[in-house]
Amino acid sequence: DAKTTQPPSMDCAEGRAANLPCNHSTISGNEYVYWYRQIHSQGPQYIIHGLKNNETNEMASLIITEDRKSSTLILPHATLRDTAVYYCIDVRAGKSTFGDGTTLTVKP
Amino acid sequence: DAGVIQSPRHEVTEMGQEVTLRCKPISGHNSLFWYRQTMMRGLELLIYFNNNVPIDDSGMPEDRFSAKMPNASFSTLKIQPSEPRDSAVYFCASSLVVGGRTEAFFGQGTRLTVV
Numbered sequence: 001d002a003k004t005t006q007p008p009s010m011d012c013a014e015g016r017a018a019n020l021p022c023n024h025s026t027i028s029g030n031e032y033v034y035w036y037r038q039i040h041s042q043g044p045q046y047i048i049h050g051l052k053n054n055e056t057n058e059m060a061s062l063i064i065t066e067d068r069k070s071s072t073l074i075l076p077h078a079t080l081r082d083t084a085v086y087y088c089i090d091v092r093a094g095k096s097t098f099g100d101g102t103t104l105t106v107k108p
Numbered sequence: 109d110a111g112v113i114q115s116p117r118h119e120v121t122e123m124g125q126e127v128t129l130r131c132k133p134i135s136g137h138n139s140l141f142w143y144r145q146t147m148m149r150g151l152e153l154l155i156y157f158n159n160n161v162p163i164d165d166s167g168m169p170e171d172r173f174s175a176k177m178p179n180a181s182f183s184t185l186k187i188q189p190s191e192p193r194d195s196a197v198y199f200c201a202s203s204l205v206v207g208g209r210t211e212a213f214f215g216q217g218t219r220l221t222v223v
Binding site: 032034036038042043044045046049087091095096097098099100 | 112141143150151152153156164199201209210211212213214215216217
């Protein structure tokens, strides 16, 4: 079973930052938090991952709370092409188990 | 690298027939995953291989499903006999597991319809 909790849906205005929250209260100390997204009909796409420190790459930023029980994925300037289902997952023993994710809709 | 390659992209078959889905992982990756996605159940992990060895097949729904990985560059998922409730999109993913890191790269999926 998925060990993360995400809101089912969110809207964001085009050009604005999209902040997607995730609770992972049962994560253990050596488990990474991963974010993926799935655009309609395509396979999931890796976005970013982190352990303790905040991370940034060309796609997004990841903010992890100090207690590691939650994180926020930030898309700094959302575009219409960012409309997708976003999954926050933890990886246990090499297994990536996906929950229901958050459907992000970016509106013009 | 061309990424994870799955074939066929679409498969329509009659109930009772055998179906074989194929996957070529990214070269150099040491782990391979088969997932199934439906509207009702979302994205489910079926089986996970590491260094060609099945590590966890607890997600395989029943004995009609089997998966093999004869070498590092090829895997199959077989359904025999197929049933209409097996209709879904099946994804293969591969990753290079190093320590606790394991970002997975997914193929485009095989859309299976059993009539």
